[in-house]
Amino acid sequence: MPPETATSEDVQDYPGGYQITRKGAGRQFESNFFEFFSRCHGSVPLIIYGPLVVWIFWLTATRTELSLGSAIGLTAAGLFVWTFAEYWLHRMVFHFERSPKLHYFLHGIHHVYPNDKYRLVMPPGASAIPGLLFWLLAWSLVGFEMALPAYAGFAIGYLWYDMTHWWTHAGKARTRYGKFLRKHHMLHHFKDHDMYFGVSTPIWDYVFGTIPKAGDKPAKQG
Numbered sequence: 633m634p635p636e637t638a639t640s641e642d643v644q645d646y647p648g649g650y651q652i653t654r655k656g657a658g659r660q661f662e663s664n665f666f667e668f669f670s671r672c673h674g675s676v677p678l679i680i681y682g683p684l685v686v687w688i689f690w691l692t693a694t695r696t697e698l699s700l701g702s703a704i705g706l707t708a709a710g711l712f713v714w715t716f717a718e719y720w721l722h723r724m725v726f727h728f729e730r731s732p733k734l735h736y737f738l739h740g741i742h743h744v745y746p747n748d749k750y751r752l753v754m755p756p757g758a759s760a761i762p763g764l765l766f767w768l769l770a771w772s773l774v775g776f777e778m779a780l781p782a783y784a785g786f787a788i789g790y791l792w793y794d795m796t797h798w799w800t801h802a803g804k805a806r807t808r809y810g811k812f813l814r815k816h817h818m819l820h821h822f823k824d825h826d827m828y829f830g831v832s833t834p835i836w837d838y839v840f841g842t843i844p845k846a847g848d849k850p851a852k853q854g
């Protein structure tokens with residue numbers, strides 16, 4: 633559902649004719665039932681998927697003949713692949729703006745209401761389907777045994793991304809690198825939404841040229 637027209641000074645234009653307001657929250661569904669499940673606290677993915685990652689590692693240790701070194705290497709590879717997937721999913725899927733209404737529903741609502749703490753991570757009902765598809769893809773590409781630790785690394789990357797995104801909005805960065813990541817993401821929100829797509833890491837922004845410009849400063853978040 634499109635946001636109501638805002639009239640405060642703390643408003644910016646956003647693709648599709650929407651207006652950014654740092655107060656309040658939007659709706660995705662008219663139904664209160666579906667709307668309830670479209671929102672969740674930032675800790676929910678960790679609570680749900682954290683045990684799943686542990687279970688996958690247990691399966692790797694007890695149901696495969698992989699050496700410890702191989703399992704660690706495949707886990708690291710899965711984590712690396714996640715960073716690549718994160719960048720392109722954010723850039724090409726979340727910011728598919730040819731359909732403003734679809735974009736608003738998938739991701740634009742977060743840009744329009746960036747301080748809504750209950751839309752900072754993907755609800756489990758929405759993340760489960762692509763998660764299953766990525767598992768099936770990994771299984772088909774490298775086989776069941778190798779897919780287990782690789783997918784665990786991929787899932788760790790996803791949780792790393794979700795938790796990073798949550799605290800860049802709702803928390804307070806205390807380390808130098810944390811402050812750098814927060815600035816990087818705020819530039820994406822308030823300076824140029826067609827740049828700075830990396831959330832958990834900016835590495836692919838450097839590789840593909842969507843990097844911060846020298847001297848850019850993020851707008852102060854209210």
